[in-house]
Amino acid sequence: MNLLLLEDADFVGEDRVRLSGRRLKHLHEVHRAEAGDRLRVGRLGGLMGEGRLMALDAEHAELQVSLDQAPPAKLPLTLVLALPRPKMLKRVLQTVSAMGVPRLVLVNSYRVEKSFWQTPFLEAEAIREQLILGLEQARDTVLPDVSIEKRFKPFVEDRLPALATGTLGLIGHPGDYPACPRAVQEPVTLAIGPEGGWIPYEVDLLRQAAGLQPVQLGERILRVETAVPALLARLF
Template sequence: MNLLLLSPDDLRADGSAVVEDRRLQHMLQVQRVEPGQQLRAGLLGGLMGQATVQQLDSHQAHLTLLLDQPPPAKLPLTLVLALPRPKMLKRTLQTIAAMGVQRLVLVNSFRVEKSFWQTPWLQEDSIREQLLLGLEQACDTVLPEVILEKRFKPFVEDRLPALAAANLKLVAHPGEHPECPRALGEQPLTLAIGPEGGWIPYEVELLRKADFAPVQLGPRILRVETAVPALIARLY
């Protein structure tokens, strides 16, 4: 936990904060915080700065706050990602939040097993928990937007064009395609990444019709949890 991420519920009327949950246990057991110590802190959706520990015991930490710095800018990236299997989903959500993705669309694909959509890790609270862990790791306070799309064809044909309007549009797919570009800077991008076996030809064709250009990273087939950070790092 590189950033003590506070929610509005942690704040008191005088502008101080009280922490009582897993963050307190991390402060006690991992950071070994003592009264008077300063920590990097931020308010969810707001500014970052310093928190000074005024009182601390096994039940509560009382903090005074000086939050006067903006969080890092989000990447101008909408990531359309075929739903990974549940164990991989948790790690991928943390990575996406840590790397500053602005919007994530989890979408169905022919190679996504139906059971994946039944996982409790897709519950709103579970998604939020993993995203918060990513923000704490990277020192950020702004959650990415997350959208669930269980029907591939209606999404690509009816809703994706508006989401990707005016953006560069790329679909990562193994094969004889141009290399993925590098260092886009501030170029807004919508990037589609398929399941580990790749999109099926029908899905690639639908994305092509939506003006998505296929690109590749080379001859190796990567796991989703590897492909996502590799592509984001290369592009931005």
């Protein structure tokens, strides 16, 4: 936790917050914080700054905060991701949030196992928990927008074209395709497939309905949780 993230409900005064639960535990066990310590803080959806720990015991921590810095810029990106397996989903949500992806669409694909859709990690509260961990890691305050599309075809035909309009539309896909571009200056829509990749029908639909073009990162097949940071670091 490189940033102590504050929610509206934590505020007991204009510049005063009171914490308990996970963040209090973290202050005690990881930061080994004491009254008087100064910590980086941020208000969820708002500014970042400094908090001074006024009091701390087993039940609560109280901080006086001063918030005056804007959070870091987001990437100009919509990421369309075939739903990863549950354990990987958790880590990918943290990565997406930490790297500054503002919009994530989790979508079905032929090679997504049906059971993945049953995971409790897809519940809104569980998704939010992982996104918050990513913000705390990277020092950001603004939650990405995550949407879930359980049907590939209607999403790609009916909603993706509007999302992709005016962007560079790319499909991360191993094969005989152009290399993924570097340091692009324009907004990007990037579709990353499941373990095993998109099937040809899906690549065709992403191309034809939404104008996305396949690009590759070399002959090595990467896990989704590796491909995501690799593609984003190369693109931006």
